[in-house]
Amino acid sequence: MNSKISFILDGKITYIDFNPANGLTPTTTVLNYLRKFPNHKGVKEGCAEGDCGACTVALGEPARHRSGGVENDRIRYKAVDSCLIFLPMLHGKQLITIENLKSADGKLHPVQQSMVEEYGSQCGFCTPGIVMAMFELYKEHPNPSRAQIDDAITGNLCRCTGYRPIVDAASHACTHNGVDHFNTDEPRIIEMLKSIPSESILIKTKNQQYFRPATMEEVLLLKQKYPDAIVLGGATDVALRVTKGHELLTELIDISGIADLKIVNETHSELAIGAGVVMNEVRKSVEKNFPALHQMLNVFASNQIRNVATLGGNLGTASPIGDALPVLMAYGSKVELQSVNGKREVSLNDYFTGYRKTLRKPDELIASIILPKQPNGVIVKSYKVSKRKDLDISTLSAGFSLDLDKGVVKSIILAYGGMAVTTKRASITENFLIGKLWERETVEEAMQMIDKDFTPISDVRGSAEFRMAAARNLLIKFWQETNTK
Ligand SMILES: Cc1cc2nc3c(=O)[nH]c(=O)nc-3n(C[C@H](O)[C@H](O)[C@H](O)COP(=O)(O)OP(=O)(O)OC[C@H]3O[C@@H](n4cnc5c(N)ncnc54)[C@H](O)[C@@H]3O)c2cc1C
Ligand code: FES
Numbered sequence: 001m002n003s004k005i006s007f008i009l010d011g012k013i014t015y016i017d018f019n020p021a022n023g024l025t026p027t028t029t030v031l032n033y034l035r036k037f038p039n040h041k042g043v044k045e046g047c048a049e050g051d052c053g054a055c056t057v058a059l060g061e062p063a064r065h066r067s068g069g070v071e072n073d074r075i076r077y078k079a080v081d082s083c084l085i086f087l088p089m090l091h092g093k094q095l096i097t098i099e100n101l102k103s104a105d106g107k108l109h110p111v112q113q114s115m116v117e118e119y120g121s122q123c124g125f126c127t128p129g130i131v132m133a134m135f136e137l138y139k140e141h142p143n144p145s146r147a148q149i150d151d152a153i154t155g156n157l158c159r160c161t162g163y164r165p166i167v168d169a170a171s172h173a174c175t176h177n178g179v180d181h182f183n184t185d186e187p188r189i190i191e192m193l194k195s196i197p198s199e200s201i202l203i204k205t206k207n208q209q210y211f212r213p214a215t216m217e218e219v220l221l222l223k224q225k226y227p228d229a230i231v232l233g234g235a236t237d238v239a240l241r242v243t244k245g246h247e248l249l250t251e252l253i254d255i256s257g258i259a260d261l262k263i264v265n266e267t268h269s270e271l272a273i274g275a276g277v278v279m280n281e282v283r284k285s286v287e288k289n290f291p292a293l294h295q296m297l298n299v300f301a302s303n304q305i306r307n308v309a310t311l312g313g314n315l316g317t318a319s320p321i322g323d324a325l326p327v328l329m330a331y332g333s334k335v336e337l338q339s340v341n342g343k344r345e346v347s348l349n350d351y352f353t354g355y356r357k358t359l360r361k362p363d364e365l366i367a368s369i370i371l372p373k374q375p376n377g378v379i380v381k382s383y384k385v386s387k388r389k390d391l392d393i394s395t396l397s398a399g400f401s402l403d404l405d406k407g408v409v410k411s412i413i414l415a416y417g418g419m420a421v422t423t424k425r426a427s428i429t430e431n432f433l434i435g436k437l438w439e440r441e442t443v444e445e446a447m448q449m450i451d452k453d454f455t456p457i458s459d460v461r462g463s464a465e466f467r468m469a470a471a472r473n474l475l476i477k478f479w480q481e482t483n484t485k
């Protein structure tokens with residue numbers, strides 16, 4: 001087993017051997033690593049929790065098909081928050097910072113040049129992060145729409161410029177024919193990426209053990225041997241324990257390199273999404289058949305976070321405000337759990353057993369999430385109530401499903417997040433509605449039943465009274481959106 005990681009930085013392969021002399025640990029973030037170098041100080045720390053985007057860098061890795069296979073001749077570039085990425089997660093990838101964008105003869109990259117020409121920067125603190133977010137747009141979405149530009153920079157906070165010149169800069173720089181004439185180094189980088197073996201890595205320091213297995217078999221054996229080890233999907237949740245909680249995480253199993261967990265498998269009756277599929281890929285996969293989940297993922301965190309955060313991680317947090325959970329429940333989804341002893345499927349309805357508690361056994365991993373395709377006529381909607389549209393934590397959220405038979409409720413699912421210690425269905429209200437006419441008077445009566453289903457708490461995001469009122473109002477909104485009369 002290897003103890004070193006390899007990745008590409010400044011156009012060459014860089015190795016890190018973790019030892020006390022270089023002051024690096026397996027939970028050192030990429031941001032803190034880069035800030036040690038005089039030639040990589042463009043990356044900035046604003047918040048160290050994924051909210052400001054000042055630390056945005058790009059990662060390049062061989063593009064993958066949905067079936068999991070690697071596309072041979074293309075690098076997929078992603079903007080990510082370097083403050084939330086642990087160093088070993090770089091293994092086998094290209095790390096690109098603001099300093100790497102200009103050409104060898106010092107010419108600014110088109111996105112940099114455009115920011116200059118459009119006056120997109122004032123104090124400049126946020127500028128490198130914004131440029132790196134635009135770099136992904138330039139590479140991956142030539143000719144972006146206004147919505148795509150806005151989406152690309154939702155994870156970047158700028159306090160002084162105002163977004164109009166930034167949006168103009170993105171629009172000018174990224175409007176091109178899809179061929180990158182500026183950067184001609186890609187074929188060489190692809191060959192270098194291919195030369196890095198996807199082998200298992202174990203980093204052992206005095207206080208920490210960090211496993212980065214290469215196969216699913218190894219993951220399951222490690223989970224059996226170290227049931228208390230922290231599993232890392234994208235680490236967007238776990239990394240905060242280090243950057244904000246200053247915790248020493250002693251045992252980690254990083255599953256971000258496991259190809260088997262990144263597969264999306266579609267049949268005529270269901271869509272199975274591997275637990276390691278990142279939210280931006282989930283968003284693409286569900287657009288056609290699961291629009292309510294797609295809509296929820298449009299307001300999930302930011303592009304940088306969605307580029308690394310996984311669906312398995314959203315379930316793994318078992319957070320009562322995990323945004324994917326109510327709408328997954330509304331679709332009647334199942335969780336596939338796997339251990340060395342095999343696989344089992346559990347309905348999401350039964351999965352959560354208490355505050356951050358689930359049916360998952362310590363030696364089990366979330367392997368995939370299975371969404372059944374909905375019969376004709378079933379309507380599913382999702383709602384997120386938060387103080388801002390983008391990059392905000394839900395005060396409450398909901399996923400509702402309705403099947404009517406001649407105007408009468410045949411079946412209904414009303415799943416709420418942020419109203420109890422787990423994502424939970426309003427089963428008393430559901431039972432009241434079943435068999436009744438789907439009309440305003442009945443729904444208004446049902447709105448009063450929600451009191452019997454939930455006793456929400458007050459916290460910084462909203463009072464108990466607000467939550468209850470919003471939960472009721474979402475129900476009447478759902479009625480209005482589904483009322484065909
Ligand atoms: C700035 C910011 C904004 C955010 N916005 C949102 C938002 O809008 N909505 C929202 O719901 N969340 C949000 N989050 C929270 C977080 O990004 C999501 O919950 C995300 O889906 C976590 O995925 P991950 O892969 O990064 O999880 P990780 O941090 O890797 O893991 C989270 C937990 O799940 C466990 N885990 C991960 N994968 C597995 C697996 N396969 N099997 C078993 N356990 C596993 C881990 O051990 C850990 O306990 C935000 C976070 C940040 C930092
Ligand atoms: S420092 Fe703010 S997102 Fe990383």
Ligand code: FES
Nearest residue numbers: 122124126158159
């Ligand atoms: S230019 Fe000052 S914060 Fe953006």
